[in-house]
Amino acid sequence: MIGMDEKIPEGFKFYGTHAGIKKKRKDFGLIVADHVCHAAAVFTKNTFCGECIPIGKEHVKNGELQAVVVTSGVANVATGKEGRENEFQILDKISSKLAIAQENILPSSTGVIGPQLPIEKINTFLETHSLELTENYEDFAEAILTTDQRIKVQSLEVGEGKILGIVKGSGMIEPNMATMLAYILTDIKISKEDIYPMLKIAVDQSFNTISIDSDTSTSDTVALLASGHKTASMEELQIALNQVCHALALDVVKDAEGATKTMFVTVKNAMSQEQAKNAGKSIINSPLVKTALFGHDPNWGRIAMALGKTDGLIFDPNRVEISYGEYPIFSENHEELQNIEQIASYIQENEDIYLTVDLHQGTQDFQVIGCDLSYEYVKINSDYST
Amino acid sequence: MIGMDEKIPEGFKFYGTHAGIKKKRKDFGLIVADHVCHAAAVFTKNTFCGECIPIGKEHVKNGELQAVVVTSGVANVATGKEGRENEFQILDKISSKLAIAQENILPSSTGVIGPQLPIEKINTFLETHSLELTENYEDFAEAILTTDQRIKVQSLEVGEGKILGIVKGSGMIEPNMATMLAYILTDIKISKEDIYPMLKIAVDQSFNTISIDSDTSTSDTVALLASGHKTASMEELQIALNQVCHALALDVVKDAEGATKTMFVTVKNAMSQEQAKNAGKSIINSPLVKTALFGHDPNWGRIAMALGKTDGLIFDPNRVEISYGEYPIFSENHEELQNIEQIASYIQENEDIYLTVDLHQGTQDFQVIGCDLSYEYVKINSDYST
Known part of the structure; x- marks a missing residue:
């Protein structure tokens, strides 16, 4: 620059x-x-x-x-x-x-x-x-x-x-x-x-x-x-x-209204870029994912929910892997549950949160970017404006 | 009963x-x-x-x-x-x-x-x-x-x-x-x-x-x-x-988490029930519509926005009519802007809010039911739960 x-x-x-x-x-x-x-x-x-x-x-x-x-x-x-x-x-x-x-x-x-x-x-x-x-x-x-x-x-x-x-x-x-x-x-x-x-x-x-x-x-x-x-x-x-x-x-x-965190969601190995993008959008648009992020809650169950409701997304829930930053939190063998505390610290200490979802289904990746849902967003947008 | x-x-x-x-x-x-x-x-x-x-x-x-x-x-x-x-x-x-x-x-x-x-x-x-x-x-x-x-x-x-x-x-x-x-x-x-x-x-x-x-x-x-x-x-x-x-x-x-209002959205005269339903869902799922409802704000512009972003919805913006309860708030001739204060009172005083959107495009109607987005929803869902 x-x-x-x-x-x-x-x-x-x-x-x-x-x-x-x-x-x-x-x-x-x-x-x-x-x-x-x-x-x-x-x-x-x-x-x-x-x-x-x-x-x-x-x-x-x-x-x-x-x-x-x-x-x-x-x-x-x-x-x-x-x-x-x-x-x-x-x-x-x-x-x-x-x-x-x-x-x-x-x-x-x-x-x-x-x-x-x-x-x-x-x-x-x-x-x-x-x-x-x-x-x-x-x-x-x-x-x-x-x-x-x-x-x-x-x-x-x-x-x-x-x-x-x-x-x-x-x-x-x-x-x-x-x-x-x-x-x-x-x-x-x-x-x-x-x-x-x-x-x-x-x-x-x-x-x-x-x-x-x-x-x-x-x-x-x-x-x-x-x-x-x-x-x-x-x-x-x-x-x-x-x-x-x-x-x-x-x-x-x-500069998102009321946001305290930026979340970069990368969906890997989808059947198409379109499917990877839709899955990423479903995750970053989920009110439950967004409020969990605001609360520094490594609630990967809500990530799974948002992934599962994605229209037209083809994947096998048993092969999905979910990671926050460097820390895996969900995969078939469930060995990563001990990472919960580290991930909670990771979310608390960083403004930029990187979430990776590997579908192990195809070869296409896509990254989308979103933010959390805070009291401040509700405040800004519920103030009488008309 | x-x-x-x-x-x-x-x-x-x-x-x-x-x-x-x-x-x-x-x-x-x-x-x-x-x-x-x-x-x-x-x-x-x-x-x-x-x-x-x-x-x-x-x-x-x-x-x-x-x-x-x-x-x-x-x-x-x-x-x-x-x-x-x-x-x-x-x-x-x-x-x-x-x-x-x-x-x-x-x-x-x-x-x-x-x-x-x-x-x-x-x-x-x-x-x-x-x-x-x-x-x-x-x-x-x-x-x-x-x-x-x-x-x-x-x-x-x-x-x-x-x-x-x-x-x-x-x-x-x-x-x-x-x-x-x-x-x-x-x-x-x-x-x-x-x-x-x-x-x-x-x-x-x-x-x-x-x-x-x-x-x-x-x-x-x-x-x-x-x-x-x-x-x-x-x-x-x-x-x-x-x-x-x-x-x-x-x-x-x-019993919706944190909700203070119930909104009944009826989309009238759409080309199909499916389109009417999708338009209604787009409105009641819009965070901006939901926060406006929480703030008792008769912000019909956000209703128009949510209507307009509905995937596949066929309508002419110039023929749309939007009403809260009995009060028209938007139509082609813009004569209803004086209703703003009455509508603000209507939203403030009622728990059940009725919104009607008439597309004047076809013959099919559909009603969907949603609620507002409050601080309490953010609180309930951002509390550390894992």
Whole structure:
């Protein structure tokens, strides 16, 4: 990883400020490229999706984007025709002010589902402020936050150039083919044909492996913009892209609402990657597994239960092995029950908990990442919010 | 409903005591019929199932049972060959003592997953105690409890005879084709051909519609025994059976770990019952919906999110209507936002919350039943238990 001021890929500028959606905190962010970039994006599969999602899909369809605009505090979901029109008013104003074609702007909104955007306030703000773009990407990273505890930024050098990734998200998170709000910028040249498949590969092995609470957001978006000022080999770039996406996804889990532990669940020797992933998700989404983790309880019986309820998973319970960290806790001969105390200490003393389930059934492995379920999660999400 | 002493269908006796599995509380129960009954049972679909499950399946295969034995405190799950042998030791002793063929006894175990049954203690108990059967079904109902707060019994008169149902369960509950431990007894004559389909219909519209925490137990069993001393029309019996199963299922949700509210979610006008059920389950299993309910928050945006993430659900978000009780909260014209305060009061003042989601897409309705997610659920399930 590299220094603060050297992280920005060539060709990108940023903006982040308070425009009047939230009470005080920053709620309006922009990423703007110096010219039209090759771009790709993946979006939530939630049918009840935000008004930005169909607009974004339409705008990125031709593989080109020049800017991203994010409003935070109100998700603009389930807001109907009025919500759609509000979004176009914002796009229209930004398009004029920045002299960028409207169809090259990707819009995102995140926050409470239901209310309309305070469009009068946003319009007044846009009419009375010049949008001064700078290199301060942290302003942007802050402007897109909602219940997040901190900004989440990752960067890497690759070939001649750089990758910068910015993400938000800490609840309502079990991405399905897409995730939260994440923007990945690079100055490396990528062809229009390559850019979507490369993003898809990176997202599948990163954002799509995490779950905080099994709830799929209505606004999930991951976009990749490539300004093309530099070059690198595509193999090298894919590796770097995977690495940045994985680090960003981990940042999201680390910022999970109320979480005290991160759990890495590796399911080994399944019949397929799909089955291994489903088994891992069944484990990290089980409320009983999550509360046991919060209680530092090496309750492998609940792991077995969650494994057994996985839809379509083929395995023989008699051949399964379960380990916490280096300590086996369940296998056919039951010789490991003396490890219980060591495992209890392992869970108590570590923030990152590694759980391995070996099915001894096939040859495919998959790792998923989740967290515990704490009083604090209940508190955050039961506070009167509407 | 009828008086305590008149609830027992002719031909059944009971037993419930402390045999040494738990520290002090009752942990050993029996139901015994005066002769071999026509019988049917449905079992958990969890692959990591208890040692009793395959034995039970085998014993009920011919449509006959005469007795049920339940041990509570240890689930006898993931205990391998030793666990299976322990179960047969118990069956063997009961078979001799009661002069009932082993293959006419249905065994069940419920409790902690992992440890072996304390078979020496159970053997000593069985060798030194006569199993005196009585009409006190509450002893049995108490002997099968684990984290339950109370015994759960329902009864009805039907035709000349009666139905008595006894259930346990309060956590690790999202039954899949079967459920918890539930025993339904009747003195009405039912043919071997009719008994399984009748049980299946009753279970599908009762136990299979509830979810406490989306976790499917490893020991779920529902059994129906018919002693055949009386008669009733099969239509009448099916209605009564449905009613008893529904009341028992509701008893389970009402005893849900840490729950303060029961939520009845009706999804209307879906393309199929299956889709309506999946949408309802997606809503009542969403941690964000459950925590909002705990916080008395009429957060219909989370209902919309959970609806939208339902796998395979076909609907148009613009035509959906959502209501709490009598109060619409979301529809196309957004005229109901003034109901927010009334709905907040409705949630605060009632224990039973009725949520209706009208998809306006097809003609099929389904109701599912769930509960909130509270601090107490986290407390109960994060306490060190292994």
